[in-house]
């Protein structure tokens with residue numbers, strides 16, 4: 381899978397929804413549990429800047445392609461957040477700057493130490509750490525895309541479905557970037573494979589876990605990924621990640637679900 | 646804290662992407678000094694990730710209004726740099742950023758300091774960008790003055806994009822500085838401890854060439870720039886432009902005691918925190 385960064389940058393747009401009739405939600409509102417899941421997704425999208433931050437303190441950002449990608453990606457994700465906030469707004473749920481801010485404040489000390497840990501780790505490990513970020517990003521983007529796909533299947537709606545499809549389409553481009561980068565870097569270095577395997581098998585969790593409240597994570601994962609269709613997405617994600625060099629045999633999403641007690645270990 | 650008048654959402658929705666289809670001066674020959682100057686501006690405009698890496702490790706990343714703005718800002722900067730590439734006919738990927746040990750650990754140092762300076766840092770970061778904007782605008786104004794019609798029109802276009810960014814930084818810095826004496830003190834200290842424009846310390850030779858040419862063409866540029874900077878609350882009399890012009894690529898104020906003073910402050914604030 382070739383990935384051309386200049387094409388990606390040239391095609392990068394803030395997602396639009398001006399042509400969609402969001403007023404459809406007034407006569408045909410979304411059910412409570414879907415709104416709760418959307419709220420989670422919205423917060424996670426707005427939190428992208430925190431992931432960006434973690435990458436910027438390591439050698440990752442000094443790579444020209446990665447730096448260009450980060451610029452475009454951060455803006456696209458920000459607009460995913462705005463799009464979902466627009467849907468929530470029609471339902472009387474406001475996600476304003478100040479609330480996002482309050483959420484980030486709650487992360488507290490962990491948040492303060494994270495950049496320090498990341499920076500130390502990243503600079504000690506050096507270039508191979510970029511492979512961890514790229515693989516981690518690939519898994520995150522895949523879990524986000526899987527989440528949107530599941531929501532599209534679970535909640536058909538004339539305004540929601542096209543919007544989620546637009547978002548999912550951009551997530552697919554993100555997957556392509558991260559996967560291409562991860563593959564290249566993992567192929568090139570045994571040390572990168574070992575560190576990445578260790579980091580992903582030990583610490584990876586579905587996107588949003590670690591930032592959002594535990595009960596919200598459980599709600600969203602149960603809502604989206606329980607049942608045969610949901611578990612099929614989980615298996616698919618695991619298989620795709622396990623195709624990366626050095627990550628054979630891993631099942632990071634299933635393990636994360638088992639750790640949360642959502643499926644039997 | 647009340648949100649400012651600058652409409653961040655509208656800005657971010659309308660952030661300017663590629664300029665290439667609108668440029669009229671692509672392919673026209675440029676006199677060498679102008680090429681150099683535009684190349685220099687290009688480097689300053691594209692250094693967004695290095696600066697973001699310092700800013701996002703601090704409480705500034707918790708300010709969702711600022712981070713929302715910066716997502717559009719970094720995007721616009723990318724395309725401004727791309728437009729300058731087109732005008733100066735630079736092709737291919739920009740040179741890889743060389744990262745020295747100091748730069749590599751700079752975010753780490755900043756993250757540690759952030760725990761001490763905390764809430765005053767967003768003001769410093771916004772002021773940094775406001776000051777930088779004043780200096781880059783002076784350089785760009787000089788470039789426009791020496792450019793041919795079509796190139797000058799293109800540069801004016803880029804200048805408008807920068808002016809809108811500057812409106813945000815000026816407003817945000819103004820508000821944050823006005824509301825905190827600590828932010829004003831810290832800003833004065835940090836703004837004079839670094840070289841200007843941002844990134845000049847990694848690029849001292851070109852900085853000297855560009856600022857010297859600027860002063861030769863217009864001896865009063867630095868005074869006018871300093872007057873603009875002085876309009877920010879608490880930042881009068883720093884002489885950032887004047888001192889940078891006299892000593893390009895070097896921190897505004899230098900003292901051999903600086904490391905000692907810094908250590909003293911660090912200890913003092915740590916003691917204050919725990920005490």
Ligand SMILES: [Fe+2]
Pocket residue numbers: 425456457460524547551
């Ligand atoms: Fe997204």
Ligand SMILES: [Fe+2]
Pocket residue numbers: 457521524550551554
């Ligand atoms: Fe994404």
